[in-house]
Structure formats: structure tokens, C-alpha cells
Amino acid sequence: MAxxxxxxxxxxxxxxxxxxxxxxxxxxxxLPVPAKKIESIDSRIRDVEFKIIENKIIVEAVLHKxxxxxxxVTGDVQEYTVPDERITExxxxxxxxxxxxxxxxxxxxxxxxxxxxxxxxxxxxxxxxQTCILRLKAKVIETLEIDVVTNVExxxxxxxxxxxxxxxxxxxxxxxxxxxxxxxxxxxxxxKIKSIDAEIRDIEEKILxxxxxxxxxxHKxxxxxxEPSGEVREMSADVPFSIFVPVEGARxxxxxxxxxxxxxxxxxxxxxxxxxxVKETVVLEIRAxxxxxxxxxxxxxxxxxxxxxxxxxxxxxxGEARRQVNIMxxxxxxxxxxxxxxxxxxxxxxxxxxxxxKVIVKGVLHKxxxxxSAVDDQLRELTVEEPFTEFVHVExxxxxxxxxxxxxxxxxxxxxxxxxxxxxxxxxxxxxxxARVTETETITIVVAVIGAEVICPPGSSFExxxxxxxxxxxxxxxFNVTVQSILAINPQITNPNxxxxxQTIQVPCPNGMG
Numbered sequence: 001m002a003x004x005x006x007x008x009x010x011x012x013x014x015x016x017x018x019x020x021x022x023x024x025x026x027x028x029x030x031l032p033v034p035a036k037k038i039e040s041i042d043s044r045i046r047d048v049e050f051k052i053i054e055n056k057i058i059v060e061a062v063l064h065k066x067x068x069x070x071x072x073v074t075g076d077v078q079e080y081t082v083p084d085e086r087i088t089e090x091x092x093x094x095x096x097x098x099x100x101x102x103x104x105x106x107x108x109x110x111x112x113x114x115x116x117x118x119x120x121x122x123x124x125x126x127x128x129x130q131t132c133i134l135r136l137k138a139k140v141i142e143t144l145e146i147d148v149v150t151n152v153e154x155x156x157x158x159x160x161x162x163x164x165x166x167x168x169x170x171x172x173x174x175x176x177x178x179x180x181x182x183x184x185x186x187x188x189x190x191x192k193i194k195s196i197d198a199e200i201r202d203i204e205e206k207i208l209x210x211x212x213x214x215x216x217x218x219h220k221x222x223x224x225x226x227e228p229s230g231e232v233r234e235m236s237a238d239v240p241f242s243i244f245v246p247v248e249g250a251r252x253x254x255x256x257x258x259x260x261x262x263x264x265x266x267x268x269x270x271x272x273x274x275x276x277x278v279k280e281t282v283v284l285e286i287r288a289x290x291x292x293x294x295x296x297x298x299x300x301x302x303x304x305x306x307x308x309x310x311x312x313x314x315x316x317x318x319g320e321a322r323r324q325v326n327i328m329x330x331x332x333x334x335x336x337x338x339x340x341x342x343x344x345x346x347x348x349x350x351x352x353x354x355x356x357x358k359v360i361v362k363g364v365l366h367k368x369x370x371x372x373s374a375v376d377d378q379l380r381e382l383t384v385e386e387p388f389t390e391f392v393h394v395e396x397x398x399x400x401x402x403x404x405x406x407x408x409x410x411x412x413x414x415x416x417x418x419x420x421x422x423x424x425x426x427x428x429x430x431x432x433x434x435a436r437v438t439e440t441e442t443i444t445i446v447v448a449v450i451g452a453e454v455i456c457p458p459g460s461s462f463e464x465x466x467x468x469x470x471x472x473x474x475x476x477x478x479f480n481v482t483v484q485s486i487l488a489i490n491p492q493i494t495n496p497n498x499x500x501x502x503q504t505i506q507v508p509c510p511n512g513m514g
Contacts, residue, residue, distance in 0.1 A: 003154035003305060005449050007147040008296060008480050011169040015313040015440050016100060017093040018139035018402075022109070025063060025132045028116060029082055034124035035069035039077050040383030042066040042368065043111045043132065044197070044346075046084075046262070050104045050138070057091045057138045061106045064197065065130070066223075067113065068381060072124035077380060079223065079232050081195045082130075091138040102140045109133045109350055143169060146310065149299040149446040158303040164443060166314055167291040168480070170254055173212065173247040176263070177284045183277040184222065184237050186269075190276045191227040193267050196220055198282070199346070200260045201238070202408065205288070207256055212245045212288040214258050221344065222267075222278055233379070234370070236344050239280075245288040249482060253473065258288045294480065299446040308448040318401055318437040319394040324410070327365055327429040329386050331414060336421035337371035341379060344368040345412045347431060350387075354401045359392045359435040361405055367427070369414060374421035386427070392435040402440070407433045461489055461506040468501045479507050 043065045051058045065082040087106075096102075111132040115125040152159040198220045206213040217238045225232055250256070264283040269276060301307070344367070351362040365386040373380045397403075410430040417424040464475065472493075476483045487493055489506045499505070 003152065003157065003449055003451055005149055006151040008150050009145060009147050010166065010294070010480070011143065011145050012166060012312065012314060013169060014142045014144055015315055016095045016140040016142055018137070019091050019093050021089065021091050021136045023087065023089050023134045023136060025085065025087060025130075025134060027085065027130050029067070029113065029128050029130050031067070031069060031080055031126055031128065034072040034121075034126045036072050036075070036124055037070050038113050038128065039068040039070055041111055041113055042068075042366070042383060043108055044199070045106045045108060045134070048104060048106050048261070050102060052096050052098050052100055052102055052140065054098070055092060055094055055096050057093060057096060057102055057104065057140065058088065059091060059104055059106065059136055059138065060086065060088050062086055063132060063134075065111070066197075068383060079381070081223070087134070089136060091136055093138065093140050096140045100140050100142045102138055104136070104138045107135045107137075107350070108348070109135050144312075146447060148296070149449060150297055152299055152302050152305070152449055154305070156304045159299045160301040160303070161297050162300045163295060163297050165293060165295050165316065167255070167317075168294045170249040170290040170292055171247040172287070172289045173245040175243060175245045175286045177241065177243045177286065179218070179239065179241060179280070179282040179284070182239050182280050182282075183270075184235070184280070186222070186224055186235065186276045186278055187226060188274070188276055189226045190269065191225045191230075193269050193278055194223040194225050194232055196222050196265060196267050196280070198262055198265055200262065203258060203260060205256045205258055207250055207252055207254055207290070208244075210246060210248055210250050212247055212250055212256055212258065212290065213242065214245060214260065214286055214288065215240070215242045216260060217241070218262070218282060220280070224278070234381070236342065241284065243284070243286055245286055247288055247290050250290045251473075251483070255291050255293065256288055258286060261285045292477065294477075300444060302446065302449060306450040307446045308450070309444050310447050311442060311444045313440050313442050315438045316441045318396045318439055320434065320436040321392050321394045322432060322434040323390065323392045325388070325390050325431040325433060327386060327388055327427070327431065329427045330417065331369065331382075331384055331425040331427050333369075333371055333380075333382055333423045333425065335380070336374040336423050337380075337425075338374050338377075338421050339372050340414045340425065341370045341372055343370070343412055343414050345409050345429070347407045347409050349405050349407055352403050352405050352435075354397050354399055354403050354437060356399070357393060357395055357397055359394055359397060359403050359405065359437060360389065361392060361433055361435065362387070362389050363407065364388070365409070365429055365431070367412070390433060392433055394435055394437045397437045402438045404436045404438075405433065407431055461508045463504055464507045466499055466501055466503045466505065470499075472496050472499060475507065479509070481508055
């Protein structure tokens with residue numbers, strides 16, 4: 001009995017497993033001089049790296065903290081950068097193997113510092129104990145190329161079909177980018193660079209043929225020491241970047257997801273023509289994944305024939321939505337201020353929960369407010385953390401689904417709530433929050449029928465008559481091939497944007513597509 005089989009080749013991500021782990025990080029911190037109290041803490045995670053071993057992911061990260069404290073003798077607010085603390089933990093995921101890939105995130109859920117009372121100390125303290133709670137989230141995936149059976153023909157055979165929607169991985173690209181010609185001018189009395197904090201903001205992507213253009217900003221806070229006072233001051237700067245990442249097969253209409261990571265950052269103080277500059281070297285690592293949402297009729301069983309099946313865990317997108325949020329708050333400065341010199345803000349998502357048709361988002365709007373004190377005309381810093389709880393409507397979301405939430409600050413401003421100088425100020429902030437809800441679905445598909453002949457083997461092609469409203473792009477998506485591969489075997493097509501209803505063309509099946 002002759003059995004004819006039609007197949008389609010897909011490149012899919014099989015989810016091996018995911019897990020979340022909480023980590024408690026405690027240590028003693030000794031300040032340079034005794035402090036009356038801790039005014040605020042600015043903490044963040046940097047340099048996240050991971051390594052997959054059998055059934056585990058080893059996660060490494062750096063916990064970076066800046067402590068603002070009230071000096072015991074003068075009452076001035078001083079800044080102290082705590083030596084970076086490297087954290088190494090593991091997350092257990094059954095089935096993980098070294099040749100697989102993963103997505104890993106490390107977030108700060110809570111961080112606080114309390115005084116450690118030593119003998120002879122009264123109101124001022126030198127040693128403080130830090131307690132931070134981190135959340136490690138890891139997902140291990142395996143990218144597989146598989147030939148799935150889409151039709152079976154033969155006497156006495158009855159195939160069972162199911163329509164699936166799946167993200168077909170077109171390609172993944174990685175690129176390193178070095179930014180070393182950036183100079184930022186500092187005051188002429190700058191003595192040295194104390195430290196630099198940097199983070200990636202405002203990521204935008206654009207798909208071009210076979211490449212992804214990634215744009216964004218490196219937001220930097222530069223802490224420098226001035227002479228003769230030795231005072232530490234701060235300056236912020238945004239350095240834009242634009243990088244292209246080669247991804248074979250990338251095309252307009254596909255979906256792209258990117259991650260940008262700062263691999264290395266260094267700085268030096270240089271003098272040019274009597275002016276002081278900080279010269280920085282930054283190395284970025286960019287990863288871009290391009291996918292195409294494919295709707296495909298597949299064979300899940302064949303009555304009357306022996307078949308080979310495979311089972312996969314695929315991630316299915318339930319929905320994605322965004323919401324803009326206004327956050328209004330009153331802020332009180334410790335002393336009357338003449339004006340607000342600058343506001344540096346950062347958004348931190350602390351918790352998410354999926355309920356029917358909604359995602360509950362909790363977070364903190366972290367602000368460093370630099371104001372001119374009316375008492376001594378000095379520039380002072382005030383850190384304010386504004387917690388918020390909002391929701392994003394995602395139709396079809398259910399409890400138990402997986403959610404990824406990203407947010408960015410679109411606008412933030414602090415203005416006087418009374419005649420200056422004043423201690424009363426009013427904050428206005430606009431946040432943009434995006435929630436993407438997915439579920440992991442287990443599917444079993446037929447990948448082969450014993451004794452069958454494939455209709456459209458790799459390297460061959462078949463005739464196709466163009467239907468009304470079709471383009472080369474839609475035909476390529478329909479048969480899971482590329483426009484370029486169609487043009488390669490149809491030299492009569494001189495303009496890929498001009499084809500006609502009823503025109504007969506050849507469609508390749510290099511990957512077993514029929």
C-alpha cells in the first residue's frame with residue numbers, strides 16, 4: 001500500500017522547565033565615618049551571567065549599592081559606594097543540559113540597612129547590617145528543527161488533524177559592540193572619578209532584510225570628587241547607540257525580541273585644552289531573536305498506520321497589552337529648597353499576579369532628587385521610593401499563566417507646591433507598562449509515518465497557481481519558505497512586488513515542505 005506524506009519543517013523552542021528562587025543576602029557594612037542615620041539606599045543588580053549544567057543553572061550577578069547617610073558631626077548627607085558584592089546561586093531545573101539556552105533574570109524584591117549598636121555608641125553608628133532579598137527567575141529552552149506531518153494519503157488511512165499556532169524561530173543573532181570614543185565634560189576642579197552606574201534604557205528595534213537594528217540609550221550616573229573639599233558630586237548623561245545584528249531570514253512582518261546587556265564598563269579622567277573629561281569604554285552584548293507566528297494544520301494520529309510521534313512543551317502567547325499610568329505624589333525635602341536641580345528616576349517591577357483577564361503589577365518608582373538647599377545653597381540629594389499597584393487588561397489571561405512585565409518612565413517632573421523656598425513639592429510621573437501573558441502547552445505531533453513516501457522532498461519544488469490577493473510574502477509564509485528562495489527558482493519574476501492572479505510559479509520545498 002502506497003502512503004504519501006506531506007511535511008513541514010519548523011524550528012521551535014521546546015520549554016524544558018522554569019523555576020523561581022528567592023535568595024537572602026546579608027552582610028555588615030562599615031561606613032567611612034559614624035552616621036546618625038541612613039537617609040536612603042540605591043541598590044541595583046548588574047552583570048548577570050549564567051551557565052547551564054546538568055539539571056541546574058548556575059547564576060552569577062553583582063549587587064551594587066550606594067548608601068546616602070547623615071554624617072554624625074556635620075549633619076551633611078554623604079554618599080558611600082559599597083564594594084560590589086558578587087552573588088553565585090543555582091536554580092534547579094530537571095532536564096537542563098549544557099547545550100541548551102536559557103533566559104535568566106535577577107530582581108531586587110527588598111533591601112534595607114539597620115544600625116549595629118557597638119559598645120560606646122549612642123546616637124551615631126559606624127557599622128550597619130544590610131539585608132536584601134533577591135528573586136532569581138530562570139527558564140531553560142531547547143531549539144529544535146523538526147519535520148511535522150501535515151497530511152497523509154493512502155488507502156484505508158484516516159489522519160486526525162489539529163490546528164496549532166506556534167512561534168517558528170527564523171533565527172537568533174548575537175553581536176558585541178564597543179563604545180570607546182565618548183567624552184563627557186566635568187567641572188574643572190574634578191579630582192577623580194569615584195564610580196559610575198550605568199543601565200540600558202529606551203530600547204527600540206527595527207527589522208530589515210537579514211538584520212535587526214537595535215537603538216537605545218546608556219543612562220549613566222557619574223560620581224566624581226572635587227577639590228579641595230573632597231565632596232562627591234553626581235552628573236547624569238544619556239549616550240545613544242545604534243547597532244545592527246545579523247539574523248539570516250529576518251524580514252518585515254516578523255516578531256523580534258532583544259536583550260541588551262552591559263558586559264564591561266570602565267572610565268578614566270582626562271584633560272584636554274585645560275578641560276576635564278571622563279572618557280568611558282563600554283562593551284555591550286546584544287541578542288536578537290526573530291520569530292514568525294505560524295498557523296498550521298498538523299497530523300496528531302493516523303488510523304491504519306504506524307506513526308512516530310514527539311511531545312513538546314511550547315510557549316503559547318495568550319495576549320499582550322500596555323497601559324499608561326499617572327503617579328501623583330507629594331514630596332517633602334528635609335530643609336527648604338530654592339529649586340529642584342534635577343530628578344533621576346528608575347522603575348522597578350517587584351511583583352506580578354495573573355487573575356482572569358488582568359495582570360496585577362506592583363512596583364516602585366525610585367527617584368533621586370537633587371535640590372538647592374535654602375539653608376546653605378548647597379546641592380543636596382533626596383531619595384524617594386514611591387510604591388504603586390496597577391493592572392493591565394489582557395483578554396484570556398488566567399491564574400497560573402506566565403507573565404513578563406516591562407515598564408519604562410515616559411515622563412517625570414517635580415515642582416513646587418508652595419512659594420519657594422519650600423519643603424513641599426509635587427511629583428508627576430507617567431509610566432508605560434507592558435504585560436505579555438503566555439502559557440506552556442504540551443502537544444504531541446506526528447513526525448513520521450512508517451513506510452511512507454514524502455511528496456515534496458528537500459531540494460525539489462512544486463507548481464503553485466497564485467490566488468486572488470496573494471503576494472510572494474504571503475505565499476512564502478503559507479509554505480514556510482522565504483521570498484528569496486522563491487525568487488531563486490523563478491527568474492521570470494523581475495520585481496518581487498508584482499505578481500498576478502492565475503500566474504503559475506515554482507515553490508521550493510528545501511526543508512521537506514509540501
